[in-house]
Amino acid sequence: MTRLTKILTNSSAAVALTVAGFTAAPALADGEQVFFMLPNSTTIRFERRDAPLFVAAMEERMPGATVTVQNGEGDPVRQQRLVEDAIAQGADLIVYTSSDANLSAGALRAAEEAGVPVLLYEHDAIGGLAEAHVLFNARAVGQAQGQRAAELIEAMPEGTIRIARVKGNQGEYGTTQYELGQNEYLDPLIASGRVEIVCEDFTPNWDPVQAQAFAEDCLTRTGGEVDMFLGMNDGTTGGSVAALISQGYAPGEIVVTGGQDATIEALQFIAQGWQDNTVFKDLRVMAEAAADMAVAILNGEDLPAEWMNGEVDNDYMMVPAAFLPVNNVTLDNISDVVEAGIYTWAEVCQGAEDSQLCQDNL
Secondary structure (H helix, E strand, C coil), rough: CCHHHHHHHCCCEEEEEEEECCCCCCCCCCCCCEEEEECCCCCHHEEEHHHHHHHHHHHHCCCCEEEEEEEECCCCCHHHHHHHHHHHCCEEEEEEEECCHHHHHHHHHHHHHHHHCEECCCCCCCCCCCCEEECCCCHHHHHHHHHHHHHHCCCCCCCCCCEEECCCCCCCHHHHHHHHHHHHHHHHHHHHHCEEEEECCCCCCHHHHHHHHHHHHHHHCCCCCCCCCCCHHHHHHHHHHHHHCCCCCCCCCCCEEEEEEHHHHHHHHHHHCCCCCCECCCCCHHHHHHHHHHHHHHHCCCCCCCCCEEECCCCCCCCEEEEEECEEEEEHHHHHHHHHCCCCCCHHHHCCCCHHHHHCCC
16 A cells, blocks of 8 residues: 555545556446646655645545545656546546646546646646636746745855756746746856856656756766756755765755655755755645635536636636645745645654754654
8 A cells, every 4th residue: 555545545535546557436426526637756745745635635625525646657658548538437626737738628628528627736837727716826936946046046155156057847838937037047157158058957746756867967068067056946956965875975965956746855954955946835834725616616606716826828728727826945044834734844854863953853
């Protein structure tokens, strides 16, 4: 039994989890049938936190509903089959985090033809009908990452700072917005000659292993002449950290910044000195928003005005959107995550017990 299966089975909601194949869930209970489609297992937040939080939020609001959680495992063809299977099982709503935004039109079309509404969750999905989109403000994430990188660069010695950019999955709304936000701060530094981009590439499926391979290759090609790795989430920054560890660097010898998601691994890297920041997105807030929106859609009601504050263009329509706030976390305010009840100091400080931060808080 997987860790997520244990989490979900322990919930009082009726939950089914498909971890292999796309066929499916056991016989579903009476009541509304909601299928939550996860994108992959490489971005660990989705199975570890998003799914159980959404299940709990739905149980609170609509206890008679069944939430079935399934994972596309980074394969848009598999994910479309999961959507088609959900429709065949009588889905009333599909909460959809695309495995590949650029290849999601088929899944959206299948739902539209079957008359099953779709609520987009975090990732965008291009080329099809959706009732709404709940996501963290991706441009603000990129701006926070870029601003932090600029602050770190300003504190570095005079001369050209050599940066390797480890981007996200190519073509996604989030990746595009993170890059635009980062560029607001990087472009002037590049134009002035203060910054040189020595390596840059996208990370297929946000895979940390791919990010590590890129970082190792960059270190080899530049002879280690890299001052900063700038990522877009904790998977890409974690890949950079893994590359530095594998090649014998010490914590802080090369700056790693541009984290996002506040995973426990990223927070531990921050406490240990390997990573500079992570953008904290309170997934409890996202679960609340998504559940409120899901219930409104299922009940045929207007989308909840308290959440709706924008639109996302998915090349098919302007999708009504709930943009959620973000918080950049460094060593100076890592306590924000602990105070939010996400992790304990004992968890954050694993491997960094002797640091001043952890001695002050353990």
